[in-house]
Amino acid sequence: MQLKRKRLAAATLSLLGAAVAPGPASALDLELPSEQLSKKWEFDTGMLVYSEAGGRVQAVEPVLKATRLFGQDRALTVKAVVDTLTGASPNGAAPASTPQTFTGPSGQGTYTANPGEAPLDDSFKDTRVALSADYVFPVSANGKFSYGLNGSKEYDFLSAGANARYSHDFNQHNTTLSLGLSYEADQISPVGGAPVPLSLMPPPLPPPPPGPEPEPEPEDGEGGSAETKGVTDLVLGLTQVLDPNSLVQFNYSLSTSSGYHDDPYKVLSVVGADGEPLRYVYEARPDARTKHALFARYKRFVFSSDVFDVSYRFMTDDWGVQSSTVDSLYRWNYNDRSYLEPHLRWYTQTAADFYRAALYDGEEATVDFASADPRLGAFSGYTFGLKYGHEMPSGNSWSARLEYYQQTGEREGVPEQAAAGLEKFKLEPDLSAVMFTVGYRFKW
Amino acid sequence: MTRLILLAVAVLALGGCADLGAKPWQRGTLARYDMQLDCDPVLAGLDDHIYFSKEASSGGRGFGGGGCGCN
Amino acid sequence: MVKAARVVSPAIRVEAAPGGLAGRFQAMASPCEVLVDGADGAELARITGIVAAEVWRIEQHWSRYRNDNVVHRINTAGGRPLTVDAETAQFLDYAAKLHEWSGGLFDVTSGVLRRAWKFDGSDRLPSAGQVNALLPLVGWDKVSWSAPRLQMPMGMEIDFGGIGKEYAVDRACALAGHATRHAVLVNCGGDLASSGPRAGGEPWQVGIDAGGIGAAAALVRLAQGGVATSGDAHRFLLKDGVRYPHVLDPRTGWPVTGGPRAITVAAATCTEAGVLSTVALLHGAGAEDFLEDAGADYTLTW
Secondary structure, three states: OOHHHHHHHHHHHHHHHOOOOOOOHHHHHHOOOOOOOOOOEEEEEEEEEEEEOOOOOOOEEEEEEEEEEOOEEEEEEEEEEEEEEEEEOOOOOOOOOOOEEEEEEOOOEEEEOOOOOOEOOOOOOEEEEEEEEEEEEEEOOOOOEEEEEEEEOOOOOOEEEEEEEEEEEOOOOOOEEEEEEEEEEEEEEEOOOOOOOOOOOOOOOOOOOOOOOOOOOOHHHHHHHOEEHHHEEEEEEEEEEOOOOEEEEEEEEEEEEEEEOOOOEEEEEEEEOOOEEEEEEEOOOEEEEEEEEEEEEEEEEEOOOEEEEEEEEEEEOOOEEEEEEEEEEEOOOOOOOEEHHHHHHEEEEEEOOOOOOOHHHHHHHOOOEEEEEHHHHHEEEEEEEEEEEEEEEOOOOOEEEEEEEEEEOOOOOOOHHHHHOOOOOOOOOOEEEEEEEEEEEEEO | HHHHHHHHHHHHHOOOOOOOOOOOOHHOOHHHHHHOOOOOOHHHHHHHHHHHHHHHOOOOOOOOOOOOOOO | OOOOOOOOOOEEEEEOOEEEEEEEEOOOOOEEEEEEEEOOOHHHHHHHHHHHHHHHHHHOOOOOOOOOHHHHHOOOOOOOEEOOHHHHHHHHHHHHHHHHOOOOOOOHHHHHHHHHOOOOOOOOOOHHHHHHHHHOOOOOHHOOEOOOEEEEOOOOOOOOHHHHHHHHHHHHHHHHHHHHOOEEEEOOOEEEOOOOOOOOOOOOOEEEEHHHHHHHEEEEEEEEEEEEEOOOOOOOEEEEEEEOOEOOOOOOOOEEOOOOOOOEEEEHHHHHHHHHHHHHHHHHHHHHHHHHHOOOOEEEOO
């Protein structure tokens, strides 16, 4: 019966060892015999289907996350994301009174915008794969450390990064302070090479004469030059339990990046006084950016069954963008195993200093930076959504969520000299998208 | 800028309250899965990626979104 | 003889004891004492403070007499599921393993049987009907437990008292052991744990009251590890010459008769010793065979 006694001793040490801080030369690091460990793996899977109105971006994004639990609060997590994008995206040019034709970045295929429409580049189809791994472990009764690596690849983009985080509990685990650092190196290899900022976009190529197939342009970044960018992030966090039913979290984030920030495929229209395009130039952004963000979040258990969650984030950077985000959700646990969760998010941002809806003839020689990327414009966004979740008797659970996201742009960055001429066009960036997500979580 | 200062003051004020919290035997509700700050991380990650691609902001909850070519 | 006593806090005293000084406080309805090998009064007071804080913390965490802790939420859940904190989850995982290991004898849901059984030394036994009415509310296999989610039928309760004292002693002793370079011994009413052997190599010597009324106190010599005692010295019923100890078999709802009056076990930890002594007592007449099979280090008092 010695084996039976050993099982008792091992189980007891696991109970006491898991609760007490590991000391020097401690006998409390005993690994239990495998038949006594409960399920060691946790899988969290999901899939997003994203669809913008007006034939714009469509994306399908499956995610797989697996966590392997070791004893004593140690865990290894690996995550894989595949992102397939299709559809059209604004190329930065402003609408005009006559049709506008552009050549795609690969030099093959053209697209045309109808009068009065903002041109949409539909030639991009992209698949991105991202992988990450993180390991977390306790360093004392109150401290936890984690480090991780991540990388991603698209046909014209490669990135690799590392991160580390330390958190420490005080006041009987009621207060937690944490510090996180991460670094990421990006390599951008635009198709056809990175264009010179503010240089002329060549006019669309004439259709090739019938005859032998011309040599295909390189589809990936091999033919062109590669640009790089480095991003360093720092996050300082404080979590405080307020009472047995609520807690609050504060984060300060600092992000500095330097290197190539331009979008190599985006252009600006250079217009005359009448607002019609004379030529197009590639955009130019600064080669450095510093962002500060302050975040506060409050979670409360209400009516003895539901959870209310609200957060606010304020961001400001040295490109002139300032934004506020309010995000709130209410989890209504209407029975033991199911819940409904309405979600509301409101977002507003100011335009970057160098955001221009279009440039006036000649400005392309005098401005340092200019971009018509709608993401840098001034706009407000609303998200409305509803999520349903269900937990099965096995302990596994699934969820489904349907959301609607609408961005409403503000007219900004219009050159004065062409203001009258551009009056007739809708320059403000607008966007609306439907997002559907499903998720499934299980242990093994 | 004022907003930054107000939030920073709120954080510092909170740090001084050492008797806020729950006693160890009162932590049952806080242990609930839906009371965790990282409840549903896969969904949070997907959301972060969407908003990072369509807006000029990032970060807040954790590290700023990275690992994608969307500036 | 005047005992030199030093009051550390209203509840903690440092007093003279055989062999030196001892820090004393009351917890879990038992007198508790802390010995620190080779330490002076100030160090002993500090370590006793650490031990008492941890024992009281666990006592409040799992007391069934409070209405603001996890035990209250569990016992008033009314059949609904709830989530428990990490420490309670660890304990329930352990309870699940012990239930299987002991063939169903160790069962943290057996506490409801106290509604039928009042061990006051009298001869008033409950009726079979009273006990049978409670049996549907006893049985760990009726509990749905998957950390951190607990759900059990309405009316069932979880009782942490079975090895709660031994667990508290082990935890408090380990914390004290990390707080000083001296070896520490914690003794709560006969449940002991030591953080290590004494510096000079002599064993810890502790007297524990393991016998019945009038029996001499047993002397335990402990090099390191833990000791626990299970017995019916103070809580029992006596009818027609048969002694009914307060340890109830959860499968039948009745005490196991014919066994030893007290069992003392030494093991690597007080908790492990407590499990062995409790389960041995539930074997009744077969207690000795069980302890032999388990290779335990024990003494019996018949």
